[in-house]
Amino acid sequence: MGGSVKDVQSKAELDRVVASGAAVSVHFWASWCEASKPMDDVFSHLATDFPQAHFLRVEAEEQPEISEAYAVSAVPYFVFFKDGKSVDTLEGANPSSLANKVAKVSGSVNPGEPAAPASLGMAAGPTVLETVKEFAKDYDSSEVKNQVQSGDTLKKRLQQLIDSHPVILFMKGNPEEPRCGFSQKVVDILKKEKVKFGNFDILADNEVREGLKKFSNWPTYPQLYCKGELLGGSDIVIAMHESGELQQVFKDHGIDTNDSNEAIVSEPGSGKGGISESTGVSSTLTSRIASLINSSPVMLFMKGKPDEPKCGFSRKVVEILQQEKVEFGSFDILSDEEIRQGLKVYSNWSSYPQLYIGTELIGGSDIVLEMQKSGELKKVLAEKGIGQKESFEDRLRKLVSSSPVMLFMKGTPDAPRCGFSSKVVNALQEDGVSFGSFDILNDEEVRQGLKVFSNWPTFPQLYYKGELIGGCDIVMELRNNGELKSTLSE
Numbered sequence: 118m119g120g121s122v123k124d125v126q127s128k129a130e131l132d133r134v135v136a137s138g139a140a141v142s143v144h145f146w147a148s149w150c151e152a153s154k155p156m157d158d159v160f161s162h163l164a165t166d167f168p169q170a171h172f173l174r175v176e177a178e179e180q181p182e183i184s185e186a187y188a189v190s191a192v193p194y195f196v197f198f199k200d201g202k203s204v205d206t207l208e209g210a211n212p213s214s215l216a217n218k219v220a221k222v223s224g225s226v227n228p229g230e231p232a233a234p235a236s237l238g239m240a241a242g243p244t245v246l247e248t249v250k251e252f253a254k255d256y257d258s259s260e261v262k263n264q265v266q267s268g269d270t271l272k273k274r275l276q277q278l279i280d281s282h283p284v285i286l287f288m289k290g291n292p293e294e295p296r297c298g299f300s301q302k303v304v305d306i307l308k309k310e311k312v313k314f315g316n317f318d319i320l321a322d323n324e325v326r327e328g329l330k331k332f333s334n335w336p337t338y339p340q341l342y343c344k345g346e347l348l349g350g351s352d353i354v355i356a357m358h359e360s361g362e363l364q365q366v367f368k369d370h371g372i373d374t375n376d377s378n379e380a381i382v383s384e385p386g387s388g389k390g391g392i393s394e395s396t397g398v399s400s401t402l403t404s405r406i407a408s409l410i411n412s413s414p415v416m417l418f419m420k421g422k423p424d425e426p427k428c429g430f431s432r433k434v435v436e437i438l439q440q441e442k443v444e445f446g447s448f449d450i451l452s453d454e455e456i457r458q459g460l461k462v463y464s465n466w467s468s469y470p471q472l473y474i475g476t477e478l479i480g481g482s483d484i485v486l487e488m489q490k491s492g493e494l495k496k497v498l499a500e501k502g503i504g505q506k507e508s509f510e511d512r513l514r515k516l517v518s519s520s521p522v523m524l525f526m527k528g529t530p531d532a533p534r535c536g537f538s539s540k541v542v543n544a545l546q547e548d549g550v551s552f553g554s555f556d557i558l559n560d561e562e563v564r565q566g567l568k569v570f571s572n573w574p575t576f577p578q579l580y581y582k583g584e585l586i587g588g589c590d591i592v593m594e595l596r597n598n599g600e601l602k603s604t605l606s607e
Contacts, residue, residue, distance in 0.1 A: 120168040122161050125175045128182045140170035140223040141198040145177045145189045149323070152210040156193045159212045163219045170223035178289075181299060181337035181350050188425075189336050197222040271328045278325070279342050282315030283372055287329060288339040289320050296320060299351035300339045306358045307341075311374050312367055333429070344370045346482065347429030353420075360458075365467045366430075369481065402459045409456070410473050413446025414503050418460060419470040420451050427451060430482040431470045437489050438472075442508065443498060475501040509562070513570045516563065518583040520553025522605050525567060526577040527558050534558060537589040538577045544592055548602045552579075581605050 125131050125143070135141055144160045146153035157174070164172035177184045177192050187196050187203070195207040195215060199222050207218055279285060284307070290296030292304045296318075307314050319326040319338055330336050333347050341348045343366060348354060357363035367374055410416055415438065421427030423435045427449075438445050450457040450469055461467050464478050472479045474497055479485060488494035517523055522545070528534030530542045534556075545552050557564040557576055568574050571585045579586040586592065586604065595601040 120165045122157075122164050122172045122174050125173045125180065125183065128180070128186060131173065131175070131183060134171050134173065135198045136201055138199075138201050140167075141173060142170065142219050142222065143173045143175060143187075143196045143198070145175050145184060145187075145192050145194040145196070147177050147192045150192045153193045156210050156212065156215065159215055160195075163216060167219060167223040170219070178337050179297065182352060184337050185350070185352075191330075191336075271324065272332065275325065275329055275332045276345075278317055280345050282313075283344055283370070284312055284314040284367070285342050286314055286316045286339055287319050287325075287342075288316055289318070291318055292316055297338075299337075302351050303339045303341060303354050306354055306363070310358065310364055310367065312372060334432075342429070343367065343372065344483075346433055349428050353428060362468060369468050370483070402455060403463060406456065406460055406463050409448055410476050413444075414475060414501065415443055415445035415498075416473040417445055417447045417470055418450050418456075418473075419447055420449070422449055423447055428469075430468075433482045434470045434472055434485050437485055437494070441489070441494065441498065443503065474498065474503065509566055510570065513563070513566055514583070516555060517567075517570075517580045517585075521582055522550055522552035523580040524552050524554045524577055525557050525563075525580075526554055527556070529556055530554055535576075537575075541577045541579060541589055541592045544596045544601060548596065550602055550605050581607075 122144070131143070142160070142163070144157060146157060160172060160174070164170075175183050177189050177194070183189075187194075187206075191208055193208075193210055195218070196203055197205040197207075197218055204222060205218050207214055278287075286292075286300075286303060286307065288295060288297075288300035288303065290300060292308075295301035295304055317325065319329070326338075329340065333340060335347060335350065337350055339351060341350075341354050348357070348363075348366070354363065357366065364374060409418075417423075417431075417434060417438065419426065419428075419431035419434065421431060423439075423445075426432035426435055435447075448456065450460070457469075460471065464471060466478060466481070468481055470481060472481075472485050479488070479494075479497070485494065488497070517525075524530075524538075524541060524545070526533065526535075526538035526541065528538055530546075530552075533539035533542055542554075555563070557567070564576070567578065571578055573585060573588065575588055577589060577592075579588070579592055581604065586595075592601065595604055
């Protein structure tokens with residue numbers, strides 16, 4: 118504290134400050150980012166105005182562990198803490214929002230006095246504010262976020278780069294002269310694994326540097342790819358190397374190494390998922406693994422979670438299952454080392470992810486991808502009685518088509534809950550039109566979703582053969598013109 122900004126050197130250091138329970142504001146920045154500089158000036162002024170709070174600065178690319186922990190994908194980026202918890206974030210160069218959020222988490226400028234008004238830009242100093250305002254005129258919000266608008270051309274270029282070598286490392290510098298410690302570590306590991314790899318110096322091309330972050334949904338460098346799939350950054354590569362998993366991944370994908378041991382795999386659909394009679398796994402762990410596999414008809418053992426995969430192979434299988442509209446359970450093997458190692462022996466499958474359908478091992482990402490392309494995955498799911506998950510849009514389509522004439526109203530035809538619904542019901546009944554109905558007051562999801570689905574903001578809504586006719590005014594106009602019954606019987 119004391120009105121100054123402190124540079125954070127490790128996640129442990131940040132965790133200690135946050136755990137103290139004090140108000141903490143953290144600025145994630147990068148030296149190459151134009152927007153970071155004026156926002157850092159604002160941040161420093163706010164540190165002076167709120168001396169009772171902590172103001173910390175993290176160089177995003179130099180501290181990937183911290184950046185990844187808080188899902189930083191663009192700079193400038195701010196995270197705010199209070200009572201040991203993250204309570205708010207801010208992305209982009211918006212000085213007034215920054216000042217307001219700092220004031221909210223830190224309290225008043227002077228203890229005992231109320232916080233400054235909502236504009237609060239005053240706290241940042243007029244000169245600094247003018248600088249940032251001028252900056253904002255020149256750069257729209259999307260540019261301020263420093264996320265390159267990677268159009269089709271850039272995407273194709275990135276994909277070509279990723280596919281240019283079976284193993285490719287996007288790093289700072291080159292293998293002979295790495296420009297950061299994290300890149301150096303990954304280079305050293307690949308050399309120890311005796312793997313041939315391509316490399317790309319992201320410092321030499323800012324378009325690739327920024328575009329690849331968005332393309333891969335990974336905010337820091339280095340990034341290691343194998344056969345077109347992201348393995349991860351330095352922390353994940355180090356962990357995979359130390360556990361022997363990195364070597365196994367290379368073998369599973371046909372990457373030459375000097376180790377002649379053959380990878381042990383099982384054939385998908387073998388009936389027992391490659392489980393041997395004697396697994397070598399304790400009965401307690403065997404029971405636990407079996408329980409996890411049985412916990413869902415489709416079960417994915419992966420790195421991370423479906424909404425936050427921790428490796429490209431896991432992300433690929435998640436995307437495939439989502440494309441197939443399949444409900445599935447998942448287990449993060451990074452959270453439990455016993456399961457992570459035990460399942461390899463239990464399934465006789467040496468790498469992750471591992472997908473099970475109906476308790477049978479299907480395989481890893483390559484096999485699942487191939488099965489999807491050939492249509493075999495859909496066939497296996499059907500044979501196991503696993504249907505596609507109905508999307509909300511599918512549900513709405515079924516509802517509007519559930520009767521040739523369908524009325525979405527407030528209440529029921531016997532007891533309408535608004536005058537407009539009552540008018541439409543009377544009009545339909547008086548014209549002798551049979552219709553189905555749905556009470557939107559009983560289902561808030563349908564009530565809000567149908568407004569978007571139909572692009573019609575109010576109720577009632579009348580449909581004929583799945584097509585929107587309109588609301589109360591249109592129905593009454595059709596009836597007054599003698600066209601209602603004919604319109605609903607074409």
